[in-house]
Amino acid sequence: MDPTSFDTHPSRYKHWRLTVSGDIGTLVMAVNDDHPHRPGYELKLNSYDLAVDIELADAIQRLRFEHPDVKCLVITADLDRVFCSGANIYMLGQSSHSFKVNFCKFTNETRLYLEDASANSGLGSLCACKGTTAGGGYELALACDEIMLVDDGSSAVSFPETPLLAVLPGTGGLTRLVDKRKVRRDRADVFCTTAEGIKGKRAKDWGFVDHLVSRSKWDETVTARSRAIAERQQVARGPAFALAALEPKVTPERVAYRYVELTLDVAERTGALVVRAPDAVEDPDKLAAAGTEPWSLRAFRELDDALLRLRFDYPDIGIVTVRTVGSQEIVRAIDEALASSASGFAREVRLLQRRVLKRYDNTARSFYAVADAPDSCFAGVLLELALGADRFYMLIDGDEKIGVQTSVANSGFMTTGSGLPRLDARFYAEPGRTQRVLARGAEGLIPSEEAEQLGIATIAADDIDFADELRIAIEERASLSPDALTGMEASLRCVGPETLETKIFGRLSAWQNWIFTRANSTGQHGALTLYGQPERPQFQWKRT
């Protein structure tokens, strides 16, 4: 199978048109039937697949970095009677379980990033649904700040997944209905079991949409609402920075970028991720002004891309070691420069780092961070990779050159989905310890043995034991059931309060994973399998 590429550019979009006019950006969904992600189905009626969603993710990212003037994004469609009919059902029916789950996860992340742009980057959003808005189409609308629905006597919003396909609206829809829009749960129940959905006045009265607008008033209302959304933005982005393609070198055993490298041993089912620090301290703002991509942006975009490729293209890799290489002082200095900068660009870079680290948290692979060389570089923002890993192994070296350092990046900004910074999540039992660790980290390198005592390292061992202990731990991990590990990691990684985000990945996705494996949806006579065919699904009726 060809590797999946997440590199794209508006000039190459096949399914969306991105235009910018003043402080309003417009993304027109114009899905091209003939360009699905994989051959075998047509993307009719603005239905989407991974190809469509890769472009959407790219567009949102570019608006944040390349179009800082845009304060409101209008998402709409070029069809007259359909906004979006959701994820392509034939694509889902043909896909493997692991593809379906990873497709849903990526789509969920993209929608959370749209909400993040509104919450943190001064980029509000309006979903202008001038026609049928079904399934994942309505889930995309739910991720926007405001939803406009045309009042034409026929256009409805709907979640037909349960009645038609025997699956859930699995891209955050159920959670966003009751927890974000706070639709009454009994009304949500009626809605989610009514294939044709809800239109007109009831859609507005019940809280499914914000604005119900006639065709004659449509354009002027889109303008008015997008202006209102733009005008209430408080955060300024910029200056603009153009994102170059990542263009990794990809072989079956290796995905290599400028700063990030992922190597894969398919026979052993293990991977190795290495992130390198830059050679010199950089001022991200100055570099960006000169048109050069700073390490802090480039390395995290590369890491993001590597994680996505790991998910989609290497499903047999169960455990990945994570190492870092370079100068801890350089990383700490860059963290400091980013945090102290007043520019919108610097803030965008930090927000991107935060999102990429969340992508790491939500990747269903075991990660063991490893510090076993004097040039190991778990400092500052790279220390987050060790704190986010399932375990952190540190070698105790005689001259104490191996260690970790903290920076401003560890002191609150890099939150997980739960809203807790990773140090706070780690020391959930002992909230005061975060401050002690940060204070100690400010004094310089924390060598391995001390890092273990402070609670940073899971296991620290000297060179008599280290290599064997790590090797055995990796072999053992690679021998365990991938399903049980996924469920276990999903439970242990989510310490503390739950949020819309953790509910989507932890609760909704877990139920959907289960439902995707049930005969009632994906069996020979299941509803998803038989969609579009004359045969009626046959259900096994046992409730659990």
Added chain:
Amino acid sequence: MDPTSFDTHPSRYKHWRLTVSGDIGTLVMAVNDDHPHRPGYELKLNSYDLAVDIELADAIQRLRFEHPDVKCLVITADLDRVFCSGANIYMLGQSSHSFKVNFCKFTNETRLYLEDASANSGLGSLCACKGTTAGGGYELALACDEIMLVDDGSSAVSFPETPLLAVLPGTGGLTRLVDKRKVRRDRADVFCTTAEGIKGKRAKDWGFVDHLVSRSKWDETVTARSRAIAERQQVARGPAFALAALEPKVTPERVAYRYVELTLDVAERTGALVVRAPDAVEDPDKLAAAGTEPWSLRAFRELDDALLRLRFDYPDIGIVTVRTVGSQEIVRAIDEALASSASGFAREVRLLQRRVLKRYDNTARSFYAVADAPDSCFAGVLLELALGADRFYMLIDGDEKIGVQTSVANSGFMTTGSGLPRLDARFYAEPGRTQRVLARGAEGLIPSEEAEQLGIATIAADDIDFADELRIAIEERASLSPDALTGMEASLRCVGPETLETKIFGRLSAWQNWIFTRANSTGQHGALTLYGQPERPQFQWKRT
């Protein structure tokens, strides 16, 4: 298959011994190999099945009502080297998916009730583990206030589920580790993948147990810790009240109690639950003092039993209508008497009602509450059944005799697993509305049409439309995939904040449901299937 009975009594226990001495109760786990819930496996090494857990649930309930002097419950075992080896694996291997899921759910509920007894009823708990404490055995320990482990060089606590069985510790264990005991997630990761578990000093240092005690100091330490736990209790229960057996009349189509009746139409896959109010106002304290069980206790114990039988014995029933019959004034007066009583008994009754209503919330069947007769009785604590249902249908009658009433039972005490009262969960979008509804409800009957306007009814219709609308809604519901409905309801019912409780049922259980369906655990070559046999499991390695 014989119906499942949840009626038992300490005099008939086969697997536990309950003794009381002063303010200390002791439950000794002494599982009888030869009395499994179903034939086909032996309950060796204090492993447990539904039969064992039914007795545990009974014991905890009886301690609350019948032994109000007990302030600390010590849970221990009669074997010398084993406390409890967890859920019986052969039983799990032989069970259907729906049985496994419902067994785990019931066990989870029992453990939450143990925690509830400590939090609200002045009944603390100590788990005295004088030997191997594995899997569900350690999960039971985690539900206690304090865990003592013997320090004998060999006894460990462990979660061998993932390494040995390719499933999760699914009875709350993962959640309680990181969210209740706040064990560091990387240490929890090591623990959950180490089949032999963790013993001795590391078990204490890493937070898995509270006390590490030698065999020579064991008995005196049990005494000292149980005394300390007893002495810190602030809540007084009592007076004592003996719980009589429920002894429903059971036929394949009907489970009938004094106040509750569940009828089943297996062909249509529908059920009908009816709860009757008593004929006269009662003073629960006076009745109980005279040895008569008040309605407020009896009816909810019956409802509890009916819900459990529905789950275990009627898996094909997908949708259940819920009706109430009787005098709303009587129910409201009883609610008032219970809430204004200063007795520990009255508080226990309310706590039981709250637990039963949570059991209802966590039952994976669709519930439609229906008010369609003048003697419909959705008032006060019975109104919670309508608020907890997926939908509430009300008939608009010409003379406005059909309606609902509120009482003190709706104003905060009857919280869901999320900690929100059901009215607050319903009006999550509009917090002020709860007070408006309560104020209106205090003035008297809220007829159907007004109830719909206030947001209590989902659908209110007059007699031209009502019967057809309800009939079609039930038929449609019964035609949908039970798996998708379970996932949908689990997502929509949990509005608002997450708690240990909602995390266990929503997140952990959902992952376990998925894992139970995967070939790696329950397939022909799965680890759960092959447990105890010489053949090694064969895994499919794809991660999701």
